Amino acid sequence: MSTPFRxxxxxxxxxxxxxxxxxxxxxxxxxxxxxxxxxxxxAVSALHVCHPMFVPVTxxxxxGDDSSDAETSRLRAAAASLIxxxxxxxxxxxxxxxxxxxxxxxxxxxxxxxxxxxVMGTHGATGFGRxxxxxxAEKVLRKAx
Numbered sequence: 818m819s820t821p822f823r824x825x826x827x828x829x830x831x832x833x834x835x836x837x838x839x840x841x842x843x844x845x846x847x848x849x850x851x852x853x854x855x856x857x858x859x860a861v862s863a864l865h866v867c868h869p870m871f872v873p874v875t876x877x878x879x880x881g882d883d884s885s886d887a888e889t890s891r892l893r894a895a896a897a898s899l900i901x902x903x904x905x906x907x908x909x910x911x912x913x914x915x916x917x918x919x920x921x922x923x924x925x926x927x928x929x930x931x932x933x934x935x936v937m938g939t940h941g942a943t944g945f946g947r948x949x950x951x952x953x954a955e956k957v958l959r960k961a962x
Contacts, residue, residue, distance in 0.1 A: 830857040834932040836864045836923050836953075837896055842938025847903045850936040859934070860909040863896045864926050866919040889914050920956035927961065935961055 835850035837843040847863065854861045867888075892914045900910050915922045927935055939954035 828933065830859045830934050832930055832932045833859050833861045833934045833936055834864060834923070834927050834930070835861060836866065836919070836935070836937045836957075837899060838865065838919075839895060839899065840938065840940065842940055844899060844903070844938075846936050846938040847899055850934075851900075851903050851905055851908060853934065853936065854908050854910075860911070861900075861905070862911050862913060862926070862930060862932070863900050864913045864915065864923060865892050865896050866922040867892065867914065867916045868919070869916045919953045920960070923953070923957050924960055 830853065833850050833854055835843075835847055837847060850861055853859065893912050896912045896914070900912065913926065915926065923935070923937075926932070935957060937954055937957065939952060
């Protein structure tokens, strides 16, 4: 019985998604994502996901207020700064800021943009803290294609 021929070359890496939360772990992930991008010629997306905050209806704050636009701009600039510090010169990099459940948004962003590599850091929480909060990296790892 013969085994089917398998091409030993790995699939090309065209698009890398690097979720960032401005922690030291995500800075290391950016460094690795950009290193892979330099090697492969891939585009990189840096994604920051904000947890939506509950705002009471009586507060008078709408969903499209100027403060949320300013905050999105500030977060986009902060993510761009992390990428710049990591030395992304000459690489195709885009920055996205989205709102929602981080693991879900990361997975949806990856699907929408035909991402074939996700590079992300983890804080290494263990024990009760991990049980209580869960790990975004673990959720993404379990569900990513």
